[in-house]
Amino acid sequence: MSETRPAPLQHHFRDLEQQKEAATLGMWVFIAQEIMFFGGLFGAYAVYRAMHYNAFADGSLHLDWKVGAANTLVLLASSLTMALGVHAAQLGKRKAVVWWLLATIALGSVFLGVKVFEYREKFAHHLVPGPGFHYEPRAEENLTADPNLARNAQTFFTLYFGMTGLHAFHMIVGIPILLWMAARAWRGHFGPDYHSPVEIAGLYWHFVDIIWIFLFPLLYLVGHH
Numbered sequence: 001m002s003e004t005r006p007a008p009l010q011h012h013f014r015d016l017e018q019q020k021e022a023a024t025l026g027m028w029v030f031i032a033q034e035i036m037f038f039g040g041l042f043g044a045y046a047v048y049r050a051m052h053y054n055a056f057a058d059g060s061l062h063l064d065w066k067v068g069a070a071n072t073l074v075l076l077a078s079s080l081t082m083a084l085g086v087h088a089a090q091l092g093k094r095k096a097v098v099w100w101l102l103a104t105i106a107l108g109s110v111f112l113g114v115k116v117f118e119y120r121e122k123f124a125h126h127l128v129p130g131p132g133f134h135y136e137p138r139a140e141e142n143l144t145a146d147p148n149l150a151r152n153a154q155t156f157f158t159l160y161f162g163m164t165g166l167h168a169f170h171m172i173v174g175i176p177i178l179l180w181m182a183a184r185a186w187r188g189h190f191g192p193d194y195h196s197p198v199e200i201a202g203l204y205w206h207f208v209d210i211i212w213i214f215l216f217p218l219l220y221l222v223g224h225h
Contacts, residue, residue, distance in 0.1 A: 008194045020196040027200045031207050034170075038211055041166070045159050045218060048152075055152030060222035061138035062127060063160070064118070068220040071114045072212065078107035079209045082178075086202045089185065089195035097185040097198065104205065105178050108171055115168050122157070129158045138223075160219055167215060170208045177201050 008019075049056045085100030126134035135150035181201050184190065190198055 008189070020199075023196055023200055024203070027203050031203065034207065038163075038166070041159070041163050042214070042218075045163070048155050048159065049222070052148075052152035052155065055149050056156045057223035058137050058149065059153040059156035059160075060220060062122075062125070063220045065220040067114060067118060068216050071111050072216050074107050074111050074114070075209050075212050078104045078111070079206055081107060082202045082205045086195070086199050089190045089198040090192060092191040094185055094188055094190075097190060098182050101178050101182040101185065101198075105175050105182070108175050108178075108205075112168060112171055115164065119161075122161075127157055129154050129161065133157075163215055163219070167208065167211055170211075174201075174205055174208055178205070 081100050081103040085097050085104060088096035088100055122128055126132050133150075133154050135153050137149055137153075178201060181198055184197070
């Protein structure tokens with residue numbers, strides 16, 4: 001007679017603990033390569049900011065730091081609801097898992113909605129890099145100090161759209177994953193013995209939140225210190 005195996009256990013694992021360790025390791029490896037990916041962008045930002053600090057500081061003045069700060073609070077709140085969702089899954093509270101995950105999805109959607117508003121404003125003011133880019137300095141001392149201010153400010157906005165756009169893409173990917181987790185939780189797939197998918201989804205979400213914690217001061221606060 002074959003040994004009875006728990007339903008969530010895949011055939012190539014000895015037990016649920018081994019399966020959880022393998023899945024968690026896989027997510028950490030994924031996060032490590034994502035850190036290297038974002039690290040290249042952060043490195044490029046550091047180099048160009050050092051080379052063209054005045055242009056970066058002036059470009060930052062075109063971003064509304066209050067909107068960025070509010071969005072940061074929204075994202076931090078989503079990390080809290082995600083953590084509460086994981087905790088509820090560990091305790092086997094099915095409905096609580098669903099509601100906390102839906103709250104996380106709602107907060108993430110608010111964050112993306114604010115980014116759409118910000119992007120639309122940049123398009124309206126012709127601050128999107130390309131042939132239609134048109135730049136007006138914000139700091140009076142930069143009006144004549146740097147003849148290449150507009151060109152270097154375009155570099156700032158190239159990095160702004162590249163870094164925030166990539167971050168937003170990760171959130172767009174994360175929301176359907178959380179929605180799938182919420183659907184599985186509603187069907188009772190998770191409990192005290194098996195909740196690793198929710199934990200691993202939480203790791204991904206927290207990583208995305210941490211990336212924004214670095215992006216906010218680097219992009220929004222350069223010209224405000």
